[in-house]
Amino acid sequence: MTEKINQVRVAFDIEVSKAVNVDELEQVRVKFLSRNGAIAQLFEDMKSVPVSEKPALGKLLNALKNDAQVAFDERKKTLSQSQEKPTSSIDLTLPGRPKPIGTKHPLTQTMDEIKKIFMTMGFSVATGPEIETDYYNFGALNFPPEHPARDMQDTFFIAKDVLLRTHTSPVQIRTMEQQKPPVREIMPGRVYRNEAVSARSLVSFHQIEGLCVDRGVTFSDLKGTLVAFAHQFYGKDVRFKFRPTFFPFTEPSADMYISCFLCKGKGCRMCKFVGWLEIMGSGMVHPHVLQNVGYDTEEYTGFAFGMGIERIACLRYGVDDLRLFYENDVRFLQQF
Amino acid sequence: MKISHNWLKEYINISLKPATLAENLSKVGLEVGGYEDLAVKYEMFVVGEVLERAKHPNADRLSLCKVNVGSEVLDIVCGAPNVTAGQKVPIALVGATIPRNQHDPEGKSFALERAHIRGIQSNGMICSAYELGLGDDADGILVLKQSAKPGTPFSKFLGLSDVLYDMEVTANRGDWLSHIGVAREIQMITGKKASLPRARIKESATLAKKHAAIRILDKQKCRRYSSRVLKNVKLRPSPQWMQDRLQSVGLRPINNIVDVTNYVLMETGQPLHAFDYDTLAGHAIVVKCAEEGEKFTTLDGKERILRSDTLMICDGEKPVAIAGVMGGANTEISEGTTTVLIESANFDPSSVRRTSKYLGLSTDASQRFERGVDIEMTLYAANRAAELIQEFTGAEVLKGSIDIYPKKARPTFVSLRVKRTNKVLGTSLSKQEIISLLGRLELTPAAQTKETVKFRVPSFRYDIVEEIDLIEEVARAYGYDNIETKTRMTVDFSKPLRTNSLQDEIRNYMIGAGFNEVLTYSLQDRMKGHLMADKAVEVLNPVSAEASVLRTSLVPGALTVVQHNRSHGQRDLRLFEIGSVFGLRGEQPGSTLDAYVEEERLLVLLSGNVISAQYGSEHRATDLFDLKGEVQALLSKFCLDKYRFIYYDSASALIESALAVEINGTYAGFLGEVGKSIAQGFDIDGALFVCELRVADLQGGWTTEKKLIPLPRFPSVRRDLAFVVNTGMQHETVARAIREAGGTLLTNLVLFDLYAGDQIGAGNKSLAYSLEFQPLDRTLTDREIDAEVLRIVKHVEATCNAKLRAL
Missing domain, CATH: 3.30.70.380 (Ferrodoxin-fold anticodon-binding domain)
Structure with missing residues (x-):
């Protein structure tokens, strides 16, 4: 019986609020408050209730009746007032005068969000040139000359020893050359790879790189910092794993994976049915790199990480063709 | 790189299931991209027996077969001319994926469904060799041997029980490009011992040394040359098991000699080459560099032009192989070959890499030499090959190997400090734990103090040369997952925290003003690249003409965006971009960065109507003063009164009625209308207004410190x-x-x-x-x-x- 009373209360509340004019409201009154209405019916039902329950139920039912009457009266007042107003002079349904809506490019938005998370962790932003020297792009980062590691990033050359940077890592070197530890920087920017253009690869794209060098920085901190980032950016419930890999400028190096946020790790098209997404490369800064910028490697250790912005934006927004980002169709841009 | 599970078991006892093994290998950095279990490759295929064959009532060319598939008898419609009762045949059951469709021009796979063929239900399919992906015969069904038992899973019938892993090998671990290399990694995971089989050879009394002379002239590029000579070899196909093994990892069987060299390569990672001994002039091998411009025909029949730094294997008269890359046609193993000289050498990685790159020729051998090969493996590999050839052909193996090893490599010792290890990893491992972890990698302690252990590095781990390499091995062996994820870290306030950059602020301002941010390619074609400036930076090795010149201005990219949008019906555009543009400082590209200009710019573009057509307010086309107003507002916001416009008659085809913008007295950019002829080049017929400013100048004028001017107390x-x-x-x-x-x-x-x-x-x-x-x-x-x-x-x-x- 209690349940029944509550059901009627809920149903009444919904219908009263739905009524947009006095006529509709009158129908609600007939349905609930009239002599044969739902509330009157409840009073009828009370007769068959055991005596012990009557006082409590009676109280509940009376409250419903009073509340319903008050709500009905108030609604009626509101509706009749609005109907009294003259409607002829202004057509309020005319559209507002549209203003152009500005949008940041989805890649900028993705970069901004990543920057913001690391900035709250005490990182600041550094940038560097896109035309780089062989030394900053490779040599200082511990790529031996003529090593297969250089094949990992096919390079556009401009002149002897001058190239288009293949990653944002040269900014690490430039930053460390200019300042003493502690260093805590993130470095967003455009990079270039000599690859055939397709839906999945472009000759240039964006990366964001991070670097943290100080006394007592360990692989544990690397994991902690990147997991904290992943939880902020991808959600608190993503799982993670780190797998050994190879970069010339970090050792030990690790690829970071998170559980696919679309399928929660069950496997779907986005994660190619493995349940995991590789989101960034990372590692402890190689002592050679620290030596190259004149840091004392016994005193200082550090970690670095890097991720591709286009890839992350593709995952986040469900974009499956990288070229869309550079076509700049305003119907595309205005969705973000 | 394909690795076979059964093959691995030759070198180590594996009890892990393929999925677990793959996961564990990935955990230590040997990433398994995927694996294929051949036992389930033909999952819905069984051996069937054709019990009856009748003509299809409604089609002349079709037959109606009753086929026993073990558990039941199926009615199957078959179009093959060669089907008869009593045959044992491969049957695809409903639900099977047929590897190749012989009615599809590309032979795409398809899923088999229960079908009505000319009014008769067919509950399966009798397959041809083509359809199964087992051969090219598509004319009739594949008839199996009579002993085949109906109902046997087809993979089992074929004896397929292997699992093939697809390994992604990192650039530093050339030793993983072999089965023994992968087996050693499994040794680290499971602790079970990995080892190569002993090579057992029956040598004849004749001394190999008397039959061949080997000299290394370039000892830098060729560090070791080991060899075996075998007589009375008989060229045949190699045994089926070896052919199967090679095929399973993607190699084509050729003959027993070549197959053995490939097999040992896949086994040990040591590239081998077999010469037809009788074609070697003077029965000699000389290792030296080529003459500049010398020509040489490789095994693949292609003529190559050599350079003076190309290391060659020569005989007494002529070159016979490009060292570490590919053998020559002139000394190739052929029908008439009776005596074989096996080369098992070690070449300098960068020399092989240079040669391979220069020739555009990458082979299984060159890929391994480039990354490095265990220098102590040459002799074993030569012996192992000799053993297998002798086993297959009964060849005579001449006594002794010829092993030229000018400068024997000394064993590497690397010291590791326990404290340092923990300092890098954030762990608290003891010395004993570290020794035990590294022991599984065959890194043995040679000497130790309380804090430091000196490890002897096995020759196959030539990538380990210093302490950090050992620390990485500790981390891998200990497991990245077992290292604590520390979520607390101190923040450093010793430096001023930089907040929003000017670029961030400009972006925020522009979107507030109703502009859409665009990002355009910085590599363009020559026309666009040179549109705004004569001296553009060009890429020496462009991937295409469309991406060969670095942009000198953001304008051409923006025009491309307008072109795209207009062609898709979007005409009222308010766009901006912040990005770098590039130029040459002098006439020529130089080898330092001073020769280049790289600067960030802001581009603002208006086109179409100011306000889209709507009731109550007139819509009109954008004009120059709309853009000027936008730019004025932007400049006033960021640079207050530090800017001014300079009016000059640009009279260029590029930008008509242009204004220059000065900030703090320096030229910072321009605004104006894009010339009609330029716009037409981008198929744009309406007016377009652009402004391009140097971000550095905006930065110079950016006023962040502000002081109150008291508000007036008297009326104006x-x-x-x-x-x-x-x-x-x-x-x-x-x-x-x-x-x-x-x-x-x-x-x-x-x-x-x-x-x-x-x-x-x-x-x-x-x-x-x-x-x-x-x-x-x-x-x-x-x-x-x-x-x-x-x-x-x-x-x-x-x-x-x-x-x-x-x-």
Whole structure:
């Protein structure tokens, strides 16, 4: 019986609020408050209730009746007032005068969000040139000359020893050359790879790189910092794993994976049915790199990480063709 | 790189299931991209027996078969001419994926469904060799041997029970490009011992040394050359098991000699080459560099032009192989070969890499030499190959190997400090734990103190040369997952925290002003690259002509965006971009960065209508002054009064009616209308207005520190004045005259109307201004204002040839 009373209360509340004019409201009154209405019916039902329950139920039912009457009266007042107003002079349904809506490019938005998370962790932003020297792009980062590691990033050359940077890592070197530890920087920017253009690869794209060098920085901190980032950016419930890999400028190096946020790790098209997404490369800064910028490697250790912005934006927004980002169709841009 | 599970089991005992093994290998950095279990490759395929064959009632060419598939008898419609009762045949059950469709031009796979063929239900399919992916015969069904038992899973019938892993090997671990290398990694995971089989050879009494002479002339590039000579070999196909193994990892069987060299390569990672001994002039091997421009024909029949740094294997007269890359056609194993010389050598990685790159020729051998090969493996590999060839052909193996090893490599020892290890990893491992972890990698302690352990590095781990390499091995062996994820870290406040950059602020401002940010390619074609500047930076090795020149301006990219949008019906555009542009400082590209200019720019673009068509307000086309207003607002916001416009007649085809923008007295960029001919080049027929500014100059003018100017305490007074001037008179001249006369009292001046027409006579225009006077110390009287206005009117009339117009 209690349940029944509550059901009627809920149903009444919904219908009263739905009524947009006095006529509709009158129908609600007939349905609930009239002599044969739902509330009157409840009073009828009370007769068959055991005596012990009557006082409590009676109280509940009376409250419903009073509340319903008050709500009905108030609604009626509101509706009749609005109907009294003259409607002829202004057509309020005319559209507002549209203003152009500005949008940041989805890649900028993705970069901004990543920057913001690391900035709250005490990182600041550094940038560097896109035309780089062989030394900053490779040599200082511990790529031996003529090593297969250089094949990992096919390079556009401009002149002897001058190239288009293949990653944002040269900014690490430039930053460390200019300042003493502690260093805590993130470095967003455009990079270039000599690859055939397709839906999945472009000759240039964006990366964001991070670097943290100080006394007592360990692989544990690397994991902690990147997991904290992943939880902020991808959600608190993503799982993670780190797998050994190879970069010339970090050792030990690790690829970071998170559980696919679309399928929660069950496997779907986005994660190619493995349940995991590789989101960034990372590692402890190689002592050679620290030596190259004149840091004392016994005193200082550090970690670095890097991720591709286009890839992350593709995952986040469900974009499956990288070229869309550079076509700049305003119907595309205005969705973000 | 394909690795076979069964093959691995030759070197290590594996009890892990493939999925677990794959996961564990990935955990230690040997990433398994995927694996294929051959036992389930033909999951819905079984051996069937054709019990009856009848003609299809409705089709001449089709037969109706009753086929026993073990558990039941199926009705199957078959179109093959060769099907008869009593045959054992491969049956695809409903639900099977047929590897190749012989009715599809590309042979795409398809899923088999229960089908009605000319009115008769078919509950499966009898397959051809082509359809199964087992051969090219598509003319009839594949008939199996009579002993095949109906109901046997087809993979089992074929003896397929292997699992093939697809390994992604990192650039530093060339030792993983072999089965023994992978087996050693499994040793680290499971602790079970990995080892190569012993090579057992029955040698004849004849000394190999007497039959062949080997000399290394370039000892830098060739570090070791080991060899075996075998007589009376008989060229045949190699045994089926070896052919199967090679095929399983993607190699084509050729003959027993070549197959053995490939097998040992896949086994040990040591590239081998077999020469036809009788074709070697003087039965000699000389390792030396080629003559510049020398020509040489490799095994693949292609003629190669060599350089003076290309290391060659030569005989007494001529080159016979490109060292570490590919053998020559002149000494190739062929039908008539009876005596074989096996080369098992070690070459300098960068030499092989240079050669392979220069020739554009990458082989299984070169890929391994480039990454490095265990120098202590040459002799074993030569012996192992000799053993297998002897086993297959009964060849005579001459006594002794020829092993030229000019500078024997000393064992590597690397020290590891326990404290340092923990300092890098954030662990608290003890010395004993570290020794035990590294022991599984065959890193053995040679000496130790309380804090430090000196490890002997096995020769196959030539990548380990210093302490950090050992620390990485500790981390891998300990497991990345077992290292604590520490989520607390101190933040450093010793340096000022940088907040939003100017670029961030500009972006925020622009989107507030209703602009869409675009990002365009910085590599362009030559036409676009040279549109705004003559000296552009070009890429030496472009991937395509469309991406060969670095942009000199953001304008061409923006025009491309307008072109795209207009062709998709979007005509009213408000766009901006912040990005770098590039140029040459001098005439030529140089080898330092000084030779290049790289600067960030802001581009603002307007096109189409100011306001889209709507009720109640007129829509009109954008003009230059809409853009000027946007730019003025932007500059006022960021640079306050540190900017000005310079009016000049650009008269260029590129930008018509252009204005230059100066910030702090320096040229910072321009704004104007894109020339019609340029716009047409991008299929744009309407007017387009662009502004491009240097971000560095905006940065220079960026005013972040602001001080309050007290608000006026006395009321201001407004007066309107209109002047009739010649059409040629510029607003700026009139406005300057008003300001000069108005002095500090005049705080605001707005042009509120511009009129030309009959009322004021031809050749004239009317400029109407609203003036605001703001006294700082008193309230102005009417008389004072009248005097002020009169002074202004007189001054303007005198200097601008103007007449006050009655309002």
